[in-house]
């Protein structure tokens with residue numbers, strides 16, 4: 001589907017979705033966290049989009065705005081189109097619903113984001129740290145992460 | 155809302171209410187992190203019933219080097235050398251994906267010569283990577299000869315790289331705006347010689363291993379990954395294609411000069427270990443075909459389009475680009491805030507997704523099959539851990 | 541190899557015996573029968589595999605081709621690759637399980653200093669000498685197989701000179717076995733071949749001028 005048509009259909013189906021125009025290089029929408037699970041289900045199941053693959057999921061620490069921006073890169077193996085999903089959550093209480101029931105790989109992507117950013121996923125089947133030890137203090141990819149071990153160039 | 159965070163102990167220790175920890179026949183055993191068949195430092199926690207695998211719990215982090223954090227503190231050019239060290243068997247493709255995203259973000263143009271050389275190099279690297287994998291899967295299945303054959307042929311490609319690039323493994327060659335240096339005058343000649351040498355060798359691989367009854371018994375119908383699961387796990391590359399999904403970025407969104415060459419996408423049917431094996435062997439033939447079509451037509455031109463600009467400063471925004479490495483799709487996600495360093499540098503690595511399907515397809519098989527299945531996935535651990 | 545040279549010509553009935561000290565024999569045997577443990581964590585491991593297992597670079601010329609996957613059967617630990625915090629206890633444990641006398645060769649910049657991951661990495665160890673005592677460092681990122689061989693030759697020299705049964709566990713300071721700069725790979729190969737013909741003993745780069753050794757004569 002063409003980019004404009006795709007975005008139009010999506011916004012028609014998911015009224016809460018806001019189209020991101022600036023600073024993105026592929027179709028992108030923003031969603032409030034509460035609507036993520038239904039929207040994910042719709043995007044996955046609706047035959048017109050068929051976003052059956054979650055290519056990547058990560059977070060951006062927008063420390064100046066006090067938010068984490070969660071990015072979901074979706075892809076459809078049927079129609080070969082892409083969509084970038086952006087969800088912003090509060091940095092102080094970063095809790096978002098998990099989408100691991102829709103895309104199975106999300107389970108581990110979410111564990112990674114929890115490990116490195118400390119975003120908590122509600123309804124996650126197995127929320128554990130992925131790379132670091134279970135007793136690690138802090139979440140290293142946060143912009144304000146400091147520890148005694150890490151050398152910085154400042 | 156309160157979210158419960160678990161630890162590894164929660165999975166392996168008996169629940170507090172259980173009668174006795176001895177009341178079951180199942181037990182946990184560690185495979186790795188130092189184990190020759192996990193190709194590095196992967197730790198698999200296996201729940202076993204006798205010799206049958208009931209559950210596979212991969213435990214990662216034994217080579218987590220924090221590349222994304224380092225990337226956030228490096229200039230765009232410096233990030234290139236970091237990605238070499240992820241999937242070191244596809245170092246050039248990793249270089250390329252970062253260059254590709256940075257070029258698009260900063261509006262840097264390349265010319266035909268650069269794209270030709272990049273494509274040829276990437277395919278050479280794919281050949282190099284697949285020959286190594288072919289040797290290693292042979293060894294995992296108990297045959298030592300393929301290991302010697304695979305490494306022998308790999309060395310020829312390594313020599314070609316060394317002559318032009320100066321490195322054998324961590325290439326650091328493709329960079330935003332071009333290449334580090336021009337190809338060596340011998341490059342074309344030696345590449346052609348290598349292809350002539352390799353073509354009969356691939357047939358020999360088939361004769362030596364593919365037709366072998368033991369190898370077939372170890373691979374056919376073992377570890378079946380259905381297309382639906384493969385997509386749901388986000389697998390890419392030969393693993394996905396072996397399950398019958400013809401998803402190959404070289405064909406679907408041609409980058410480089412893949413649009414100008416003819417080649418077939420190797421696709422399997424059943425998605426078992428054997429299909430993953432044979433898809434890679436077929437891919438070797440396709441790579442030879444691609445290089446043959448390009449090697450005589452490298453156009454003239456500069457190997458760098460921008461004169462070494464000190465700092466690349468892409469405009470503010472979020473950029474995502476991806477391409478096909480020897481193991482699947484590598485994606486690079488860069489968030490720029492207009493400065494000379496990325497605000498966020500994320501890599502979607504193929505092995506990360508490919509690994510997790512092991513938790514599904516290895517279930518119910520014997521430990522020996524687990525080794526064969528893991529080997530057929532062709533996993534490189536630093537690529538998962540980053 | 542040192543012994544054959546002192547052996548007399550066959551047929552000389554008066555001297556059909558060999559005089560040496562037991563220490564020399566033991567060191568000689570040890571240095572020529574190193575059993576490496578495969579311990580590759582990342583990129584350097586490929587070059588190590590290339591050197592130890594694969595076809596072109598034949599490590600059995602140095603008597604070290606019996607690569608084992610378990611520490612209990614090995615006496616040479618070749619640490620190839622980055623070591624992160626989580627891996628450090630595992631490395632230590634592997635080292636402790638090895639039989640005495642045991643030797644450690646650390647290949648790659650990562651094992652020396654953290655290599656490319658020194659700054660801003662919250663996990664990468666900056667050198668492994670805090671975790672295990674290292675005999676020989678082989679610099680490079682990754683060191684090519686020839687460089688690893690040079691490291692093994694250096695270790696063999698150390699064993700011949702220093703390690704005796706009288707002093708088990710005694711260790712000297714780590715030695716950096718750097719191939720001399722400005723040397724083409726063909727020259728290195730030539731030198732390797734010559735070395736093998738000779739005694740498989742190289743000069744200690746810290747004490748002697750290895751450049752002179754490699755290209756002099």
Ligand code: SF4
Pocket residue numbers: 239324582583584585620621622647648649650651655656680681682683
């Ligand atoms: S020294 Fe270089 S090649 Fe070796 S493990 Fe470290 S980064 Fe990889």
